[in-house]
Amino acid sequence: MQDDKDLIELLLNSKTQNDGFKKLVQLYQKPLYYHIRNIVLNHDDTDDVLQNTFIKVFTNISKFKGESKLYSWIYRIATNESLTFLQQKAKKSGISSEEIQQRELMKLESDVYFEGNEIELKLQKAIASLPEKQQLVFKMKYFEEMKYEEMSGILETSVGALKASYHIAVKKIEEILKSN
Amino acid sequence: MKNIDLNTTKIKSGFKAPDDYFEKFEARILDKIPAPETKVVSLFHRKQIWISSIAAVLLLAIVIPSYFNSIQTNTPLDNSNIENYLSYQTNFTNFDIIENLNEDDIVELENALSISSKEDVEAYLLDTQNLDYYLNE
Numbered sequence: 001m002q003d004d005k006d007l008i009e010l011l012l013n014s015k016t017q018n019d020g021f022k023k024l025v026q027l028y029q030k031p032l033y034y035h036i037r038n039i040v041l042n043h044d045d046t047d048d049v050l051q052n053t054f055i056k057v058f059t060n061i062s063k064f065k066g067e068s069k070l071y072s073w074i075y076r077i078a079t080n081e082s083l084t085f086l087q088q089k090a091k092k093s094g095i096s097s098e099e100i101q102q103r104e105l106m107k108l109e110s111d112v113y114f115e116g117n118e119i120e121l122k123l124q125k126a127i128a129s130l131p132e133k134q135q136l137v138f139k140m141k142y143f144e145e146m147k148y149e150e151m152s153g154i155l156e157t158s159v160g161a162l163k164a165s166y167h168i169a170v171k172k173i174e175e176i177l178k179s180n
Numbered sequence: 181m182k183n184i185d186l187n188t189t190k191i192k193s194g195f196k197a198p199d200d201y202f203e204k205f206e207a208r209i210l211d212k213i214p215a216p217e218t219k220v221v222s223l224f225h226r227k228q229i230w231i232s233s234i235a236a237v238l239l240l241a242i243v244i245p246s247y248f249n250s251i252q253t254n255t256p257l258d259n260s261n262i263e264n265y266l267s268y269q270t271n272f273t274n275f276d277i278i279e280n281l282n283e284d285d286i287v288e289l290e291n292a293l294s295i296s297s298k299e300d301v302e303a304y305l306l307d308t309q310n311l312d313y314y315l316n317e
Contacts, residue, residue: 021213025206033202037195047201051209058213108194116194123191142186143193170186177184 004070011061021058029054031144032078038139039082041104041124043113049085053078072153079136079154101128126176130169137162138169 007027010020032053037046056077064073090100105125108114116124127135136155140146141162148159155162184191266277281289 025209029202029205033197038193054209055212113196113198114194115196119191120194174184174186
């Protein structure tokens, strides 16, 4: 919390805000990249969303009230930006977010920035068959290895509900993988 | 496909970022952040402060001398005022005035009254009510 406070002070002072922002980027760029990539799936879209996320954090830092951890606040912005990006992309193409996701999954096999083999690809396809919230919970817990308390701060959902959601997601994915 | 227990089996997401992506990203995003906001001071506002200050100084320059003038008496103290004042002050007697006159005052009075001729002295003695008092002195 003290680190958050120091970082926010740096960001709010016009003389130190560039240094503060540099620290913020160094600290969050990698985990946020993979968090966004897990949602939007392709690298170029991830790059766009990651930039938007950091710019949004920078321009809105004065509105951060400290009611949650800075980490949760930044991840919440990244998650919302990713979901909004998918919705806008679907709207532009005149199809649903689910269909956009299916399209991206089809491209994964030829994606130079996807190094997974058959099992990784099957897992991605199985995840895509889940409802949006369950997908998010599964990706954050399984791939990003977040604690339920951290996820609760980001998704603003109780720990109990997250545990239940993850448990259901795991069962469904195991079923899909078994049937394939 | 055989049963997979996701609680014990770790499957990676398979996603990777291009080489040196993060090193370049830092420089790219720093270029994109909006410049720090400079505080805009309205020229009109500053001008208004100057005008108000000058107006206040001018007002004080007019009001203060007028105030001091108003508390000063408008009529200058001339001899007739002093005479009138002394006439109405019953505490002062001719004797008090004489007591406070020195040699210079007497010479000055003589010159002022210009008692040079005999007629003047006689006229003065006739007009002076306290003549008996002075003769007894």
